[in-house]
Amino acid sequence: MADAGKKKSKEIASPKGTRDILDEEYYSFQGFFEKAQEVAVYYGFKPIDTPVLEHAELFESGIGRGTDIVDKEMYTLRTRGGDHLALRPEHTAPLLRAYIEHGMQNLPQPVLYYQYGPIFRHDSPQRGRYRQFWQFDMDSLGSDKSILDAMIIKMGISILEEAGAQNLSVDINSIGDRECRGAYIKELTNYYKKHLGSLSAVDRERLKTNPLRILDSKDPKTMEVNAAAPDSISYLCAACKKHFKEVLEFLEEMGVGYNINKNLVRGLSYYSRTVFEIVEERGNEDQAPLALAGGGRYDYLARQIGGKRDVPAVGISIGVDRIVASPWYKKLSPRIIKKPKIYFIQLGAEAKLKSLNIIEILRKAHIPIAQSLSRETLSSQLAIAEKLSIPYAIIFGVKEAIDNSVIVRDMGSRSQETVKLGKLLQHLKELK
Numbered sequence: 001m002a003d004a005g006k007k008k009s010k011e012i013a014s015p016k017g018t019r020d021i022l023d024e025e026y027y028s029f030q031g032f033f034e035k036a037q038e039v040a041v042y043y044g045f046k047p048i049d050t051p052v053l054e055h056a057e058l059f060e061s062g063i064g065r066g067t068d069i070v071d072k073e074m075y076t077l078r079t080r081g082g083d084h085l086a087l088r089p090e091h092t093a094p095l096l097r098a099y100i101e102h103g104m105q106n107l108p109q110p111v112l113y114y115q116y117g118p119i120f121r122h123d124s125p126q127r128g129r130y131r132q133f134w135q136f137d138m139d140s141l142g143s144d145k146s147i148l149d150a151m152i153i154k155m156g157i158s159i160l161e162e163a164g165a166q167n168l169s170v171d172i173n174s175i176g177d178r179e180c181r182g183a184y185i186k187e188l189t190n191y192y193k194k195h196l197g198s199l200s201a202v203d204r205e206r207l208k209t210n211p212l213r214i215l216d217s218k219d220p221k222t223m224e225v226n227a228a229a230p231d232s233i234s235y236l237c238a239a240c241k242k243h244f245k246e247v248l249e250f251l252e253e254m255g256v257g258y259n260i261n262k263n264l265v266r267g268l269s270y271y272s273r274t275v276f277e278i279v280e281e282r283g284n285e286d287q288a289p290l291a292l293a294g295g296g297r298y299d300y301l302a303r304q305i306g307g308k309r310d311v312p313a314v315g316i317s318i319g320v321d322r323i324v325a326s327p328w329y330k331k332l333s334p335r336i337i338k339k340p341k342i343y344f345i346q347l348g349a350e351a352k353l354k355s356l357n358i359i360e361i362l363r364k365a366h367i368p369i370a371q372s373l374s375r376e377t378l379s380s381q382l383a384i385a386e387k388l389s390i391p392y393a394i395i396f397g398v399k400e401a402i403d404n405s406v407i408v409r410d411m412g413s414r415s416q417e418t419v420k421l422g423k424l425l426q427h428l429k430e431l432k
């Protein structure tokens with residue numbers, strides 16, 4: 001019975017579709033967030049951080065039933081107190097909840113916010129698709145002006161380009177407002193009813209819950225039906241037509257390339273008027289363009305989540321995981337990462353004892369260093385300094401510890417100089 005006592009060793013791993021982000025990858029994310037914030041702050045956006053957990057109802061009424069996100073992908077939980085909560089599957093409904101909760105409608109409009117953090121969707125994990133992933137969002141709340149749609153799209157493009165993306169284009173569509181969308185959806189529903197036999201089972205079901213969603217179906221049979229489906233732009237009322245025309249004019253004026261994609265409706269049902277995706281054209285016929293960001297206008301979402309009035313708004317979500325994993329990503333370096341100018345070497349017990357004091361003097365003077373305080377020998381520490389190509393070393397031995405001095409060594413020429421501690425900062429400043 002040798003096997004009876006053997007327990008299958010428990011696998012130690014993060015949950016499927018999630019991962020640890022560390023070291024260089026962490027800095028890739030951090031560098032991206034710093035660049036994105038720089039652009040957002042430049043345009044007058046303020047930061048907000050909403051909770052990772054919200055009432056599930058916020059998304060059920062906001063994103064809407066009949067969407068994959070709410071029907072299949074939302075992580076929900078029941079608390080001991082009986083609350084029904086969800087891990088946020090997007091940032092927009094929480095932002096609008098915060099806007100209403102804090103009475104931001106009383107501020108001068110629009111209010112502009114950026115936010116970033118993890119998003120959770122129970123999707124099937126694959127390359128570029130995770131169950132916990134990061135989005136950077138920018139939103140303008142409280143104005144229906146078309147220049148804001150264009151500004152948000154342009155800001156998204158600027159951030160992506162500064163991160164190294166090339167060959168970007170904007171897929172754009174307008175799905176109308178209360179005035180015109182009803183007539184369009186009626187027409188679309190009639191069309192699909194005529195082609196019911198050619199729709200997939202999922203899409204037949206969507207016809208009852210959310211017919212617009214059939215337009216972005218990935219099912220080959222449905223896609224054939226979609227090719228001749230009525231398009232929303234032909235049904236726009238005068239006000240929506242004007243709004244859409246203005247957005248396109250702003251884009252043209254800025255030289256932003258766009259394709260009007262009549263099948264673009266996006267996976268969340270709160271949108272009105274402008275919907276868009278920023279895609280990377282991959283130049284290979286076999287590869288579908290990769291969506292790096294998406295967004296649109298959501299003028300009616302405020303009421304959908306229980307607000308008393310409409311809050312016209314427009315926003316964008318940038319998918320960060322795909323950007324930092326792209327071959328073109330520029331590896332934006334976070335500001336806290338400084339190239340070490342000096343390698344700090346300590347030798348002997350007396351020097352080790354005082355070495356943290358010297359490091360603190362250097363840190364307060366903003367002089368970037370590297371060190372390996374656990375090492376003992378000169379050769380092992382010098383080898384590291386050489387490997388890291390650090391231009392100077394400070395050698396702090398027993399004699400120096402007694403004399404209150406250090407040796408400053410030029411790692412290139414190997415010349416050395418003894419410098420009193422009191423003069424060290426001045427001396428280091430004068431080094432090239």
Ligand code: AMP
Pocket residue numbers: 090121123128129130131133134135267291292293294295317318319320321322
């Ligand atoms: P969405 O909120 O679905 O419009 O997504 C906006 C952006 O987030 C997309 O363009 C993707 O870049 C990114 N994204 C969406 N879902 C995932 C996922 N499961 N894993 C990684 N990135 C995602």
